[in-house]
Amino acid sequence: MREFKGKSAIVTGxxxxxxxxxxxxxxxxxxxVALADIEEDALARAHAEIxxxxxxxxxxxxxxxxxxSVFEAAAAAEREFGxxxxxxxxxxxxxxxxxxxxxxxxxxxxxxxxxxxxxxxxIQAFLPLLxxxxxxxxxxxxxxxxxxxxxxxMHSAGYAMTKYGVVALSEGxxxxxxxxxxxxxxxxxxxxxxxxxxxxxxxxxxxGGATERTSELFLKDLLAAGWQPDRIGARVVDAIRSGELxxxxxxxxxxxxxxxxxxxxxxxxxxxAWEKAHSA
Ligand SMILES: NC(=O)c1ccc[n+]([C@@H]2O[C@H](COP(=O)([O-])OP(=O)(O)OC[C@H]3O[C@@H](n4cnc5c(N)ncnc54)[C@H](O)[C@@H]3O)[C@@H](O)[C@H]2O)c1
Numbered sequence: 001m002r003e004f005k006g007k008s009a010i011v012t013g014x015x016x017x018x019x020x021x022x023x024x025x026x027x028x029x030x031x032x033v034a035l036a037d038i039e040e041d042a043l044a045r046a047h048a049e050i051x052x053x054x055x056x057x058x059x060x061x062x063x064x065x066x067x068x069s070v071f072e073a074a075a076a077a078e079r080e081f082g083x084x085x086x087x088x089x090x091x092x093x094x095x096x097x098x099x100x101x102x103x104x105x106x107x108x109x110x111x112x113x114x115x116x117x118x119x120x121x122x123i124q125a126f127l128p129l130l131x132x133x134x135x136x137x138x139x140x141x142x143x144x145x146x147x148x149x150x151x152x153x154m155h156s157a158g159y160a161m162t163k164y165g166v167v168a169l170s171e172g173x174x175x176x177x178x179x180x181x182x183x184x185x186x187x188x189x190x191x192x193x194x195x196x197x198x199x200x201x202x203x204x205x206x207x208g209g210a211t212e213r214t215s216e217l218f219l220k221d222l223l224a225a226g227w228q229p230d231r232i233g234a235r236v237v238d239a240i241r242s243g244e245l246x247x248x249x250x251x252x253x254x255x256x257x258x259x260x261x262x263x264x265x266x267x268x269x270x271x272x273a274w275e276k277a278h279s280a
Pocket of ligand 1: 194
């Protein structure tokens with residue numbers, strides 16, 4: 001997709017952080033934007049800001065972990081804009097500094113509900129709208145560099161598990177849609193200066209309600225030293241234009257992915273040696 005002006009987009013998790021950075025970049029490119037988020041105050045502020053950029057914008061209070069809520073957001077965006085050209089499944093929550101055996105049952109439900117089901121619901125609700133008008137369109141899923149390797153120092157494998165899933169969904173969609181006019185990308189950033197270390201501020205009641213999780217405060221300085229969300233937004237717009245499946249941002253994280261691949265290749269070497277030693 002190359003032309004953005006006058007087209008429309010929906011972004012989940014658009015009230016703050018990366019989602020707001022992407023929404024700003026879309027508005028700067030002349031797109032109308034539907035902002036979907038669970039945090040009402042932040043959403044109202046983001047809505048006012050995007051409208052000031054001179055495009056049409058709507059704010060949709062949405063819980064991506066609830067299928068019906070995402071379908072309502074999709075219907076509202078279609079009612080407002082007619083056609084939908086870009087959808088970004090971006091809403092997500094962190095689960096860092098939590099050993100796997102210690103994650104509470106309802107936190108597993110919340111993590112998988114937002115990070116994985118949120119994207120699945122978005123695919124099911126938004127994709128039919130992206131395809132039905134027959135014009136060029138694009139779907140972006142926000143994973144993480146944690147979707148391609150598990151950080152050995154962060155006790156974040158529960159989070160990484162959901163992001164591996166988002167990468168797999170995106171690769172699968174890319175295969176399924178490659179003969180169509182709908183492009184697919186998966187965004188895989190490392191540290192971005194956002195409030196993700198305070199994700200539990202938005203934990204819905206059915207998963208235990210809002211809370212402050214001090215165990216994740218260690219991320220604050222690390223993220224503050226990372227990319228700004230607006231830089232991510234600019235990167236995403238350019239990557240949609242050039243049709244990139246994997247949107248990498250922090251190029252130094254190549255080393256992390258390479259290290260994992262080396263471990264995989266070593267394991268294949270051992271498989272080959274075993275096959276030779278045990279040939280029939
Ligand atoms: N910040 C980083 O370093 C980083 C790195 C890699 C990937 N990511 C991913 O980027 C995405 C955005 O996170 P962020 O860093 O901007 O964090 P953020 O907390 O600043 O923004 C996340 C947004 O999602 C919203 N949200 C949370 N639960 C929701 C729900 N159930 N329904 C709808 N909206 C909900 C929040 O209200 C918030 O506005 C996430 O998927 C995250 O995993 C972040």
